[in-house]
Amino acid sequence: MAIAYLNGKIISSNDPVLPIDERGHQFGDGVYEVIRVYNGRVFMMPEHMERFFKSAEAIKLNVGKSSEEIMAIVDDLIERSGLQDCDVYMQATRGIAPRNHLFPNVPASISMTVKPSKHVNEEVRESGAKIKLLPDERWQNCWIKSLNLLPNILAKQEAFESGALEAVLIRDGYITEGSSSNFFIVKNGEILTAPATNHILHGITRIAVKEMALELDIPFREQAFTSDELLAADEAFLTSTTQEILPVVEVDGQKIGNGKPGEVVKKLYELFLEKM
Structure with a gap:
């Protein structure tokens, strides 16, 4: 109860x-x-x-x-x-x-x-999520997990109203993270995600992904990337405590890769489940 x-x-x-x-x-x-x-x-x-x-x-x-x-x-x-x-x-x-x-x-x-526990809709987990890109209008210290979440809420709501699961935020031309998630792309078998600066939350599942990538011998690089690099990526995914590791297949109506969850995110999620 x-x-x-x-x-x-x-x-x-x-x-x-x-x-x-x-x-x-x-x-x-x-x-x-x-x-x-x-x-x-x-x-x-x-x-x-x-x-x-x-x-x-x-x-x-x-x-x-x-x-x-x-x-x-x-x-x-x-x-x-x-x-x-x-x-x-x-x-x-x-x-x-x-x-x-x-x-x-x-x-x-x-x-x-x-x-x-809240669970992600299985259809979304199987087919992948849609996201919407929005400006990152939050304060400078997003690494602090404070109760001040109004910009996150407004971004999430705008994404929802457009038919997307998550808002992914852009600051100074580079993608930071989602409104309630960390965000990753995969290019040529390598995982990229924004560095753990004051502009992103230092996610716990993000830590787990970094550790599992090492375990699976998948290159993992903390490097800022742009929306153009996202659109050119082979795969994308987001992570959070409640959503775990979730594939992303569409951004603002454009497919990422072939528009289906990729092999890297599948391997990560399979290993994640083994650790539960």
């Missing part, structure tokens, strides 16, 4: 518990993580925890708990939920205090939910 946690209390995920003066609600003043659980096993938990605390440090947020304490809460929630395949959402905000732009002297607010 779906279950939730708020500042030490186990609650229903449907309970109305958010205080009006919660700074995540008022300002988006916080950070978050989404973690996947397969067969009761948390996927790449240390990497998620490292990113969570780096994001908190970047916005000068003292979470008030150690990584070990957070992981213990996650394990307890998963056990209480009885779910074997689920998504864990966690967030930390700067707490509950009267609205004021300056930091309040209050404890951080920590919340989590555990819900059944």
Whole structure:
């Protein structure tokens, strides 16, 4: 069953518990993580925890708990939920205090939910996804997994309204990433993806793909590429915690490669499934 946690209390995920003066609600003043659980096993938990605390440090947020304490809460929630395949959402905000732009002297607010995993439509996974290219209008520190996601939401919605699954973003002439995913192309058997700068989220599944490429002896290069290079690619795919590794076959109505999922992304996804 779906279950939730708020500042030490186990609650229903449907309970109305958010205080009006919660700074995540008022300002988006916080950070978050989404973690996947397969067969009761948390996927790449240390990497998620490292990113969570780096994001908190970047916005000068003292979470008030150690990584070990957070992981213990996650394990307890998963056990209480009885779910074997689920998504864990966690967030930390700067707490509950009267609205004021300056930091309040209050404890951080920590919340989590555990819900059944979201799954990509199997037809999309088999045939490949469509994407739409849009300008990257986000701020300069996209590596911080903050609650401020309005530009991402607007891009995702525009892509959806055009019949695409994802918006892939362009900054200064180069592709950065998707609105909620990292993005890759394959050319002549080599995987290319944007470097892990401040302009992209340093994705956890992105890390897994880099490791699996090495294992499969597939060249992997972190190098910026343009929309023209995308259109000339043999394959393309995106990654995220909830979408895993998903082939992309069309961009703005134009086919990528032969318009079908390619062999490289198939090999990566097969190996990914073996590791679950």
